[in-house]
Amino acid sequence: MTPLQAATHADPYDYYARLRRNAGLLFDADLGLWIASCARTVEAVLAHPDCCVRPLHEPVPAAIAQRVAGQVFARLMRMNEGVAHRCPRAVMEPALAALDAQRIALDVEQLSAGVNNLDAWMFTLPVSVVARLLGLPDEQLQIVAGLTRDFVACLSPLSNEAQLRNADAGASQLRQMFSGVLEQTVLLSSIRAGDWKDAEVMSANLIGLLSQTCEATAGLIGNSLVLLARRPDLVERVKREPTLAIALVQEVARFDSPVQNTRRFVARRCTIGRWVLEAGDTVLVLLASANRDSDAHSQPDSFVLERPQRRLFSFGLGRHQCPGQTLALTIAAQAIVQLLRRQPAVLEHACQQGYWPSLNGRIPRFNAAPVSS
Numbered sequence: 001m002t003p004l005q006a007a008t009h010a011d012p013y014d015y016y017a018r019l020r021r022n023a024g025l026l027f028d029a030d031l032g033l034w035i036a037s038c039a040r041t042v043e044a045v046l047a048h049p050d051c052c053v054r055p056l057h058e059p060v061p062a063a064i065a066q067r068v069a070g071q072v073f074a075r076l077m078r079m080n081e082g083v084a085h086r087c088p089r090a091v092m093e094p095a096l097a098a099l100d101a102q103r104i105a106l107d108v109e110q111l112s113a114g115v116n117n118l119d120a121w122m123f124t125l126p127v128s129v130v131a132r133l134l135g136l137p138d139e140q141l142q143i144v145a146g147l148t149r150d151f152v153a154c155l156s157p158l159s160n161e162a163q164l165r166n167a168d169a170g171a172s173q174l175r176q177m178f179s180g181v182l183e184q185t186v187l188l189s190s191i192r193a194g195d196w197k198d199a200e201v202m203s204a205n206l207i208g209l210l211s212q213t214c215e216a217t218a219g220l221i222g223n224s225l226v227l228l229a230r231r232p233d234l235v236e237r238v239k240r241e242p243t244l245a246i247a248l249v250q251e252v253a254r255f256d257s258p259v260q261n262t263r264r265f266v267a268r269r270c271t272i273g274r275w276v277l278e279a280g281d282t283v284l285v286l287l288a289s290a291n292r293d294s295d296a297h298s299q300p301d302s303f304v305l306e307r308p309q310r311r312l313f314s315f316g317l318g319r320h321q322c323p324g325q326t327l328a329l330t331i332a333a334q335a336i337v338q339l340l341r342r343q344p345a346v347l348e349h350a351c352q353q354g355y356w357p358s359l360n361g362r363i364p365r366f367n368a369a370p371v372s373s
């Protein structure tokens with residue numbers, strides 16, 4: 001196994017434990033990557049000012065640099081450092097933090113009627129909730145979810161030419177849809193009132209909210225379903241006490257993270273622990289391994305529903321730490337509550353068939369056939 005294959009391996013956690021025992025940071029000559037596997041090194045890399053989200057020589061991947069998708073990518077806070085990161089973040093972070101959990105729960109309830117295909121539901125529901133919070137009309141939510149998935153494909157090095165063309169079309173159409181939004185939701189008005197360099201930066205980061213939501217939250221819901229399918233005792237507990245769903249998805253995020261790794265690119269020679277990294281080096285940061293480090297948690301390999309002082313690496317740390325964490329956990333918890341309340345049989349019939357191909361996301365794939373309630 002390699003650290004990249006681990007993301008979609010049936011059980012990567014023994015392998016991660018071996019990496020941690022070997023060294024907190026090691027150089028994988030075959031992959032040409034440093035691998036950070038321990039809680040301490042993961043934290044140090046993510047906190048380091050010279051470990052950046054993009055390589056200095058390639059702020060936008062060459063495959064999309066000349067395309068519409070590349071214009072959006074270039075403006076995303078996720079893909080920038082310095083002012084181009086801080087300014088959008090200063091608007092988006094407080095706007096997301098101010099969201100009302102009850103409103104989100106209501107949106108999830110209204111949008112989860114009649115689940116007949118788990119894969120489609122996992123991918124569509126979270127994006128639809130966020131699109132609705134951003135004022136996009138209900139009749140466009142399915143389309144928005146499809147366009148977002150098309151755009152997200154351009155973020156993966158695994159995507160082919162046809163996917164890149166679709167990503168361009170997705171980015172253009174989403175931009176157009178946002179420019180036509182009339183309803184001023186609470187979230188959209190606080191974002192629009194923010195201090196933006198120009199309208200292009202704002203619209204790119206609105207697309208960024210949808211694209212960041214899409215796969216990671218699908219994975220969080222999916223990995224929660226995988227866990228529940230193995231633990232009927234937890235199904236019963238959450239059915240009896242739905243407020244436990246939030247603890248369930250938090251522990252799933254720790255135990256089986258939907259985002260297994262992220263990358264940092266070294267801008268200047270720097271030191272992490274006892275290792276010296278050179279400008280131009282790349283670090284693969286194993287968030288999912290740090291979650292299982294005994295320095296961060298007692299009984300790290302056990303699923304402990306009500307875990308005191310859970311330290312989550314799954315949402316990143318430091319200046320790029322996910323600003324959508326609470327929103328994502330709320331959507332996933334409510335999705336599970338709704339499924340167990342309305343269509344518990346869907347879970348019984350769910351049959352997992354591995355994971356969607358990815359180098360960093362862990363998103364289970366379920367039976368393609370419609371499932372009955």
Ligand code: HEM
Pocket residue numbers: 053077078079085089126130208209210212213214216217220253257258259262263313314315316317319320321322323324325327328331
């Ligand atoms: C409603 C759903 C979500 C939204 C709106 C959202 C939004 C974002 C945004 C805008 C960023 C970029 C922040 C920055 O660069 O300053 C980000 C980063 C991140 N998000 Fe989320 N996110 C969501 C769900 C998730 C989920 C479910 C996970 C995984 C459990 C996740 C994991 C991460 C990670 C690891 C980063 C940091 C990546 C890095 O530092 O390299 N996100 N998110």
